[in-house]
Amino acid sequence: MTKPAATADMATAGAAAAAAAAAAAAGDRPAPLRGDWDVAVVGGGLVGASIALGLCRSGLRPLVLDGEDLDLRASRANFALVWVQGKGVGAPHYALWSKASAEGWPQLAALLRETTGIDVSLNQRGAFSFALSQGELDRYRDEMERVAAETAGAAAPYEVLSHNELRDRLPAVGPEVVGAIYSPADGHVNSLRLLRALHAALPALGAGYRAHHRVERIEPLHAGFRLFGPWGDLVVPRVVIAAGTGAEALAPMVGLRVPLTRSKGQVLVTEKCEPFFDYASATIRQTDEGGVMIGDSEETGTDSIAARADISAVLAQRAIRVFPRLADVNVVRSWAGFRVKTLDGLPVYEQSARHPGAFAVACHSGVTLAAAHALTVAPQIAAGALAPDLAVFASRRFDVPPSA
Amino acid sequence: MFRRLHEPAEPVRFTFDGRPLTAAAGDTVAAALLAAGVREVRRSVVGGEPRAPYCLMGVCFDCLVTIDGVQNRQSCLTEVREGMEVRSQQGRRRLEGAE
Numbered sequence: 001m002t003k004p005a006a007t008a009d010m011a012t013a014g015a016a017a018a019a020a021a022a023a024a025a026a027g028d029r030p031a032p033l034r035g036d037w038d039v040a041v042v043g044g045g046l047v048g049a050s051i052a053l054g055l056c057r058s059g060l061r062p063l064v065l066d067g068e069d070l071d072l073r074a075s076r077a078n079f080a081l082v083w084v085q086g087k088g089v090g091a092p093h094y095a096l097w098s099k100a101s102a103e104g105w106p107q108l109a110a111l112l113r114e115t116t117g118i119d120v121s122l123n124q125r126g127a128f129s130f131a132l133s134q135g136e137l138d139r140y141r142d143e144m145e146r147v148a149a150e151t152a153g154a155a156a157p158y159e160v161l162s163h164n165e166l167r168d169r170l171p172a173v174g175p176e177v178v179g180a181i182y183s184p185a186d187g188h189v190n191s192l193r194l195l196r197a198l199h200a201a202l203p204a205l206g207a208g209y210r211a212h213h214r215v216e217r218i219e220p221l222h223a224g225f226r227l228f229g230p231w232g233d234l235v236v237p238r239v240v241i242a243a244g245t246g247a248e249a250l251a252p253m254v255g256l257r258v259p260l261t262r263s264k265g266q267v268l269v270t271e272k273c274e275p276f277f278d279y280a281s282a283t284i285r286q287t288d289e290g291g292v293m294i295g296d297s298e299e300t301g302t303d304s305i306a307a308r309a310d311i312s313a314v315l316a317q318r319a320i321r322v323f324p325r326l327a328d329v330n331v332v333r334s335w336a337g338f339r340v341k342t343l344d345g346l347p348v349y350e351q352s353a354r355h356p357g358a359f360a361v362a363c364h365s366g367v368t369l370a371a372a373h374a375l376t377v378a379p380q381i382a383a384g385a386l387a388p389d390l391a392v393f394a395s396r397r398f399d400v401p402p403s404a
Numbered sequence: 405m406f407r408r409l410h411e412p413a414e415p416v417r418f419t420f421d422g423r424p425l426t427a428a429a430g431d432t433v434a435a436a437l438l439a440a441g442v443r444e445v446r447r448s449v450v451g452g453e454p455r456a457p458y459c460l461m462g463v464c465f466d467c468l469v470t471i472d473g474v475q476n477r478q479s480c481l482t483e484v485r486e487g488m489e490v491r492s493q494q495g496r497r498r499l500e501g502a503e
C-alpha cells in the first residue's frame with residue numbers, strides 16, 4: 001500500500017515533534033536555542049525584524065523570539081505609509097528623524113531586494129493631505145508651518161494647493177475637496193510584503209527566528225540576561241525589547257520603560273482597480289496590486305479588536321468625497337489593529353542604565369522608521385551604546401511634569 | 405468535472421462570453437458555470453493565473469465575473485437569471501469617469 005505523500009510528511013513531522021517534545025521533557029532542548037547568539041530580539045514584527053536585520057549587517061548573530069499568531073500585531077494591520085508630512089509638531093527632532101528614515105528607505109528597499117529578491121514596491125512620489133473644509137486646510141497649513149519653523153527650515157518641503165491647483169494635478173478629486181497639502185517626501189510600500197522580506201532576509205543573513213516563543217520574564221545576570229518562556233529559558237549577552245504592545249510589561253524587568261496608551265485603528269480595502277492614484281495620502285492609497293486602502297480611524301477607550309461598521313462608514317464616506325469615482329467600488333475586507341503608541345506618540349529608544357546590555361525600541365510608525373531602525377539604531381545597539389542624539393527619545397521625557 | 409444529479413425540467417438560459425448555456429433555477433452563477441464545464445472564469449490580476457470559483461461562500465473572491473456589464477461580481481453569491489450576460493472578468497476593475 002502506498003501512503004499519500006501528505007500523510008507521510010505529516011507522520012514525519014509528527015515524529016520530529018514528538019522527539020523534540022521528549023528531548024525538551026528530558027531537559028535537553030533543541031540545539032539552536034542553546035546556540036551562541038550575540039543578542040536576543042524579543043518581538044518579530046516590523047520593529048524587531050528591522051532591528052535584527054541591522055544587527056546582522058553589523059556582524060552580530062541575533063535570535064528573534066516572537067509571540068503568538070493571535071497577539072496584537074500592528075505590523076499586520078497597518079496602512080503602509082512611509083510618512084513625514086506634519087509629523088513632529090512641537091517635536092522637531094521627531095520631524096527630522098522621520099524625514100531621515102524616509103530618505104534611507106530606498107537603501108533599505110534595495111538591500112531587501114538584493115538579499116531576498118522581494119520587491120516591497122516602495123513608491124516615494126509624494127503624498128497629499130486632502131482637506132474637506134477650509135478649517136481643515138488651515139489646520140494642516142498651520143501644522144506644516146510650525147514644523148518648518150521649529151526645524152529652522154530643515155523639515156521636508158511642501159506646497160499648499162487650492163482646489164484648482166490640486167485638480168490640475170489630480171483630475172479625479174471631487175468638488176468638495178477644498179485644497180490639499182502636497183509633500184514630495186512621503187510615500188508608501190507594500191507593508192505585508194515588507195514584513196515577509198524582512199523575515200526572508202533574517203535567516204539569509206544568519207539570524208535565528210522562533211515563532212511561538214513568548215518571553216515572559218527577563219532576569220538580568222552578572223553578565224547577560226536569562227530569558228524565560230513556556231518554551232524554556234536561554235542566556236544571551238544582550239537583549240533588545242521590540243515586542244510592540246508587549247514591550248510595556250517586559251521593559252521594567254531590565255530597568256527600561258515603554259509606557260503605552262491604547263489606540264485602535266481601522267482600515268478598509270477595496271477590490272483591485274485599474275491604477276488611478278499614483279501617490280499616497282494619509283487616508284487613501286492605491287496599492288501596487290490595485291486595491292484601494294482607506295483608513296485609518298483612531299479610537300482610544302477600547303480593548304475590542306472587532307472592526308465597527310459605523311467607523312467603516314465614516315472612512316468610506318470621506319474617501320468618496322475625495323474621489324467620487326470610488327462610490328461604486330466594492331470594499332472586500334476591513335480590519336482593526338492596535339497601534340504601538342507611546343504617551344506622546346513619539347518613539348522610545350532606550351538603553352538600560354542599570355543593565356547596559358538591554359535596549360528597548362518601540363514606535364507608532366514602524367513602517368516609516370524601518371530604515372532608521374535597520375540602518376541607524378541597530379548599528380548603535382551593535383556597537384554597545386545609543387548615540388547621544390537619540391537621548392531625546394528615552395523614556396525620561398515622560399517624567400517632566402506637565403507645565404501649568 | 406461536475407455532473408448534475410438531475411437535469412433541470414425548465415432550464416434557465418444565460419450566456420458566458422457569448423456562449424449560450426443553461427442552468428437550473430436557483431443555481432448561483434458559479435454553480436451554473438461549473439456545471440456547464442467552465443474551468444476558468446478569469447485570470448488573477450497580479451500573477452495572471454487562471455481562476456475559478458473556489459470557496460463558494462463569498463470569502464475568497466476567486467469567482468469574479470462581469471455580469472450584465474457590472475465588473476467583479478462574485479458569481480458564487482449571485483443567482484443566475486434568464487437572459488443573463490456573464491463575461492469572464494478582464495483585469496482589474498475600471499473606474500467610472502477614469503481618463
Ligand SMILES: Cc1cc2nc3c(=O)[nH]c(=O)nc-3n(C[C@H](O)[C@H](O)[C@H](O)COP(=O)(O)OP(=O)(O)OC[C@H]3O[C@@H](n4cnc5c(N)ncnc54)[C@H](O)[C@@H]3O)c2cc1C
Binds near residue numbers: 213
Ligand atoms: C491601523 C494602523 C495603521 C498604521 N499605519 C501606519 C503607517 O501608515 N505607517 C507607519 O509607519 N506605521 C503605521 N502603523 C504603525 C506600525 O504598524 C507599527 O508601528 C509597527 O507595526 C510596530 O511594529 P512592532 O514590531 O513594534 O509591533 P508588532 O507588529 O505588534 O509586533 C510585536 C511582536 O512582538 C511579539 N510579542 C509581543 N509580546 C511578546 C513577548 N512577551 N515575547 C515575545 N514576543 C512578543 C508579537 O507577537 C509581535 O509579533 C499603523 C498601525 C496601525 C494599527
Ligand code: FES
Binds near residue numbers: 434458459461
Ligand atoms: S468562490 Fe469564493 S468568493 Fe466566490
